[in-house]
Amino acid sequence: MASETTAAEGSSLVFHPMDQFIVKPLFGDGAIAWYTPTNVTLWLFLAIAAVFALLVLSTSKRAIVPTRMQSVAELAYGFVYKMLEDICGKDGVKYFPYVMTLFMFIVCANFLGLIPTSFTTTSHFAVTIPLALAVFLTVTILGFVKNGAAFLGLFWVSSAPLALRPVLAIIELISYFVRPVSHSIRLAGNVMAGHAVIKVFAGFAAIAVISPVSVLAITAMYGLEVLVAFIQAYVFTILTCVYLKDALHPSH
């Protein structure tokens, strides 16, 4: 297989697994300024449309006995609501629209990204870092507003022996500031890796001998990506809830 690959690479087999992530202007091909409508814009707006269709259009009939799509909307609502309530308690419920926005955006963007030839917005750090930073800033500000200086108790592990506490405080502080990094890179990394791997397998499909294997591998990866698309949205949301809980109840 390796010899075939190297042989083919000379002729037509070229891998560009990262080309799918290139940002292009929608109209013309000039430079990309901050306001230029790009493929990012298109797929972000499609995510809005998906969220709108899923949560607003499907519930327009307000049926007591729900239609299929309304059930999905209610399921998504109940899923995130219960998650938030279980983790943050009753006083976390007022941040539900915020958490729901994050979940619905990520889940829709992830699944839109699974459409072949689409652009996956959540595979970009430029998208996930603002999301994670927003959560980080919200949680930090909320923590200080709600608890004042007591929020710093988050870093002062009162259940540990006194001698250990300063060390633990440093570790806790570092882990606190690493949160937005891991939070954002986890999402973008997972989504990007899966898409890139699918693209690599797709490159191998050009070789007739191994193309069946390649197609099978793409199918399997796609299945895995469907799982990842949901699980990463879930993980992002549940971590948001956990961070929110820290802000609302900072004691360990």
Place this chain on the structure above:
Amino acid sequence: MATEPISEEVVGTCVDSHGSAIGMPQLCFDWFPNQVFWLVITLVVIFLVLSRVALPRIAAILAERQGTITNDLAAAEDLKAKAVEAEEAYNKALADARAEAQRIAAEARAEIQSGLDDAIALADAEIAAKAAESEKAIADIRASALDSIQVVAKDTAAELVTALGGEADADAVSGAVDAQMKG
């Protein structure tokens, strides 16, 4: 990764002249402002749609459904209680009817019994009267038979006496027959 020959600054620092990515497009900071700008718009729009329209509506639907379910359950509970009540009433009516039927049957039986008793008593009395009458008749017949026998005996005795050549004294014969018959 795309390892095409890099021709600088034709399309940008992130894309080479063939339109392929240089390194990771994710790390192309030229595009960051654009992506962040549209992301913020997207998030604001989604947030407004959710918090203004979608979430209150879904919450209302869920609450309404919960209310309907609660009401229906209560109604079902009511109906069940009513059914139990109706069954009790039915059972009671059944028991009443059965008691009534028994009472009527007993009454009828008593009535029939008393009628029967009367008839029996009447029949007994009649039978007794008839028996007494018959007894009297029998006694009469017996008495008249005895008299007839006496007459026949006297006549026979007188005839016998006459046949034997004697002179039949009526009184003597009669006395002799009486004495014989008493004997």
